[in-house]
Amino acid sequence: MRRLKSVDVCSGAGGLALGLENAGFDPVLLLDNRPIACETLRANRPDWNVLQLDLLDFDPVEHPTSYDVDLLSAGLPRVKSSATAKREETGIEQQLLRATVLLAHAVQPRALLIENVPELVEDQDFADVREYIQQELSHLNYGFHWFVVNAADFGVPQDRKQGILVALKEEYFDGFHPPIPTVTRHVTVGEALHTSMSSRGWAGADAWAAQADHVAPTLVGGSEKRGGADLGLTGTKKAWARMGINGNALADEVPGPDGIQESDHSGSELKKLTVDQTAILQSFPKDWRIEGKKTWKYRQIGHASPPPVGKALGMAVAAALRA
Known part of the structure; x- marks a missing residue:
């Protein structure tokens, strides 16, 4: 079965990228601005193309491998609502979210996966963020699946709810179904x-x-x-x-x-x-x-996405892209 290509941003310790690798995705580029995170990625996968750079400074034109990929994935810092961000000095979390959306706009992967807080999916305080994402990408023929998963349902011994956006090009949209739990009893x-x-x-x-x-x-x-x-x-x-x-x-x-x-x-x-x-x-x-x-x-x-969740999400995305 053909391996799929991905770009992973805000990669951190590599939990999401590792899960996606186990689901059949090979990253052509991983991006993080923290030196220690890049050291972790390189220590475990010397062959991965790891770039230490702030997402806000990333220009895909300078990194052409980021084009023509199956998936753009992002385990972003926990986003705060617009009202909260306005009270703070930088609102960096929303800046990174918007930068991810603009990167998807530029490279147009066949699928986009964003992992974040469950409130991003469910809370009215984040309605403007969801609207921004959909306005930016819907005219590029993306459809949107918003849902929440709990890592405990995938064998992770932790009550960890994650808000998920999977956006897919129109021809793949109907083939996507959110992953179903892989365990019937939680691990203590x-x-x-x-x-x-x-x-x-x-x-x-x-x-x-x-x-x-x-x-x-x-x-x-x-x-x-x-x-x-x-x-x-x-x-x-x-x-x-x-x-x-x-x-x-x-x-x-x-x-x-x-x-x-x-x-x-x-x-x-x-x-x-x-x-x-x-x-x-x-x-x-x-x-x-x-x-x-x-x-x-x-x-x-603590900031990582558990690899089993990344694998389940990746398998669901891969099934849609291969349908």
Whole structure:
């Protein structure tokens, strides 16, 4: 079966691109403005054409491989509503969204995939954003599928809802159907992390895994403008605590035989996750290397799109393009 060609922008740690690769797409170009993200992409796929550049500065004329592709994909920074963006200094998230739409306008891929917050699909506060996208692309004979998926429905041990836009050229539109869940039962945190938690002989790993009997709350990478890695806001940390996890920081190692994590000086009986464990919860494969120090690794992981979701979306797009 013919492999399909894609361009991926705001690629981050490569979760979406990896999922799309597993679905049959080979990227001719991946774009991200952060050096550490580009290092991660190159470390895992030396043959990928990775360009470190701000999307706002990208000119497809200078990169002709971006033309005549089957798919333009974008795992963009979480978009804020127009009202919120106006209160902030830059509104960079909406700028990047509009830049993606204009790039689609320029290169006219057969399909466009944008992954973002569920509110982009459902909320009235984003109606103007949806209208902008459709006005820019509808006259180029794109049709639009807006829908929400939850990563937990695709085997990711995490309650992670994602707003999805798939726009396809008219001849492919009717062949697209949003992906259906691939699991009938969600994977819990305890199931996902039991092997890791018990790897140093922790005697309490079985009891901990039995307690951690829900999917994880949504992992968040946090802002690059503030301090170290933690697992979210107060409400989210309470949900983690109910599963025996201290969400205030990450540890450097899993518990030892006596349950001690040497890097944890909090005095709490709750266990801290490691960066590698957060990658498991995001469903990155074990051999996928995330470059950088601990906080930067976690930010890349938390901002990523889980690869199994990318694969499901890619398979749905590929089926439409091959119909």
